[in-house]
Amino acid sequence: MENTFQLVKNIIPPLTTKKHKGQDGRIGIVGGCQEYTGAPYFAAISALKVGADLSHVFCTREAAPVIKSYSPELIVHPVLDSPNAVHEVEKWLPRLHALVVGPGLGREDALLENVKGILEASKARAIPVVIDADGLWLIAQQPTLIQGYQKAVLTPNHVEFIRLSEAVLRDPVDSSDRRGAVLRLSQALGNVTVVQKGEQDVISDGEQVLECNLQGSNRRCGGQGDLLSGFLGVLVQWALHAGPEKTNGFSPLLVAAFGACSLTRQCNHQAFQKHGRSTTTSDMIAEIRPAFNRLFET
Ligand SMILES: NC(=O)C1=CN([C@@H]2O[C@H](COP(=O)(O)OP(=O)(O)OC[C@H]3O[C@@H](n4cnc5c(N)ncnc54)[C@H](O)[C@@H]3O)[C@@H](O)[C@H]2O)[C@@H](O)CC1
Ligand SMILES: Nc1ncnc2c1ncn2[C@@H]1O[C@H](COP(=O)(O)OP(=O)(O)OP(=O)(O)O)[C@@H](O)[C@H]1O
């Protein structure tokens, strides 16, 4: 794992006096509906706290004032349930480096139809996409949406991985061979990068398999995966910008995924040391800076 940490360090952009706002990351989160406002907030704030300059949330009209009220730092667009949602998001795409699709999206057909259009518009512009949570529900219904798109990273949890694998491979998952199962899913999707979260995080681009088993904790409060997806949106852009010479032949997306998993687990570890069983995702957000320093800036 040590060598992989060095590769993550290699992709982190230096803070210099020569940059203008936006150069270290402009990230969009697609999600947030009546039921779920926490998930897109967690993803968007973690993108900012890891080092992105601007974080946008594209959510439903009802969810927007709630998400805005959590933080003045987020730019919130109440467009996802509007009749011209795809156009409303598409006009922002030229200004975004990466999209995170799915945290708190919900599973309403009309919203999923809009997200389908947003994914197609993102692919047409070669914008990297991280797909999580209900975004993975959509992919399980229509895997062709992402098939062969090599700038996509999927971040399924235990339940989402089984659903996705069974939909794509039409076979029960062999849970005794997690590495093989992740490799096979990635290959079947045309080398889309897959991050299976769990006791160890298993990451594959269909060629190589990486494992992240950095110590976290046994506390499994909701929202930890949302932090991971927000981190990943930023790291994907940093890794692609740094280029393959900085990642020593590894796929940039694999290195980005390893970095995001490590940081999530380290935040969880540090928060648990302080808060034990009471640890919540907000406690993990407070640990982003010290965890990042500890892993990547020593
Ligand atoms: N504060 C928030 O707003 C949060 C919202 N979240 C959002 O909630 C939405 C749903 O995601 P979830 O990961 O909660 O998915 P689900 O609502 O499908 O599952 C929630 C949990 O219920 C259990 N479960 C699921 N299916 C089950 C079954 N058939 N039998 C028994 N138990 C079952 C599992 O423990 C699973 O982790 C997503 O949009 C997600 O982003 C989560 O990210 C957590 C935090
Ligand atoms: N058993 C475990 N031991 C250690 N870490 C774990 C374990 N399960 C999950 N994690 C870590 O927790 C983080 C989130 O994974 P999890 O499976 O909880 O995502 P999720 O269900 O999508 O979360 P969310 O509630 O945000 O939707 C990942 O970094 C993962 O490595």
Ligand SMILES: [Mg+2]
């Ligand atoms: Mg999740």
